[in-house]
Amino acid sequence: MTIIKVSDEQEIINKLTSYVQKISNDAIYNRGNFYIGLSGGSVVKYLCESLPKIDTDWSKWTLAFCDERVVPEDSNDSTFGTYKRDLIPKTSLKESQFVTIKQGVSAEEAAKDYIEKLKKAFGGDEFKFDLLLLGMGPDGHTCSLFPGHPLLTEASVSVASITDSPKPPPARITLTFPVLNNARNCIYAISGSGKADMVKRILKDKEDLPAGRVKPDGGSLYWIVDEAAAVHL
Numbered sequence: 693m694t695i696i697k698v699s700d701e702q703e704i705i706n707k708l709t710s711y712v713q714k715i716s717n718d719a720i721y722n723r724g725n726f727y728i729g730l731s732g733g734s735v736v737k738y739l740c741e742s743l744p745k746i747d748t749d750w751s752k753w754t755l756a757f758c759d760e761r762v763v764p765e766d767s768n769d770s771t772f773g774t775y776k777r778d779l780i781p782k783t784s785l786k787e788s789q790f791v792t793i794k795q796g797v798s799a800e801e802a803a804k805d806y807i808e809k810l811k812k813a814f815g816g817d818e819f820k821f822d823l824l825l826l827g828m829g830p831d832g833h834t835c836s837l838f839p840g841h842p843l844l845t846e847a848s849v850s851v852a853s854i855t856d857s858p859k860p861p862p863a864r865i866t867l868t869f870p871v872l873n874n875a876r877n878c879i880y881a882i883s884g885s886g887k888a889d890m891v892k893r894i895l896k897d898k899e900d901l902p903a904g905r906v907k908p909d910g911g912s913l914y915w916i917v918d919e920a921a922a923v924h925l
């Protein structure tokens with residue numbers, strides 16, 4: 693694991709630009725494509741600033757979601773909806789390059805459908821992402837994997853549904869830990885004093901919290917943390 697302390701959010705954005713550029717171009721050079729998993733929350737604004745600065749072959753990108761809210765795409769709560777509005781226009785990405793959730797169905801149905809969509813995208817049932825971009829909530833959750841929730845030990849499915857998310861909206865789908873820990877690279881982008889306690893508990897005290905359970909087998913893990921969030925490290 694590599695902890696990268698930066699001064700502020702702008703530096704988080706700059707670091708994301710350089711890391712995602714290197715990882716994406718390595719993937720495209722070595723395998724001809726790049727599979728990235730996107731999160732919601734504050735990481736969205738970082739990525740909508742950093743990704744358009746990248747020099748890459750956008751046509752080789754497949755973009756999926758580490759988790760997604762089960763809401764209409766035009767809802768302000770839709771993670772894809774936000775990337776569609778704030779990222780796509782700044783790049784040559786097409787909507788069809790995004791693996792999006794089925795609309796108008798239950799969270800359970802959306803999760804099952806998402807597995808089928810990922811199988812098509814990856815050409816098989818091993819979902820090995822080149823990069824997952826992750827956030828962490830103040831309670832130590834990541835994706836839609838929350839402390840004390842039964843999904844923390846879910847390993848029989850790659851994508852699970854939740855209808856009691858402590859973070860609204862309640863209905864979501866989420867990648868499960870076997871997929872997260874099968875990634876080649878995972879990057880957390882974390883900022884603000886509101887995360888400082890949890891950053892300390894996970895990175896310094898080694899407490900067992902969901903965001904700390906992301907340890908990609910044979911992959912690389914980076915925590916990009918600004919000064920305010922890293923104050924106790």
Ligand SMILES: O=C(O)[C@H](O)[C@@H](O)[C@H](O)[C@H](O)COP(=O)(O)O
Binds near residue numbers: 859
């Ligand atoms: O859809 C979501 O809500 C996210 O995927 C979620 O896991 C997010 O990354 C964390 O809640 C951190 O969000 P903040 O960075 O906004 O605190």
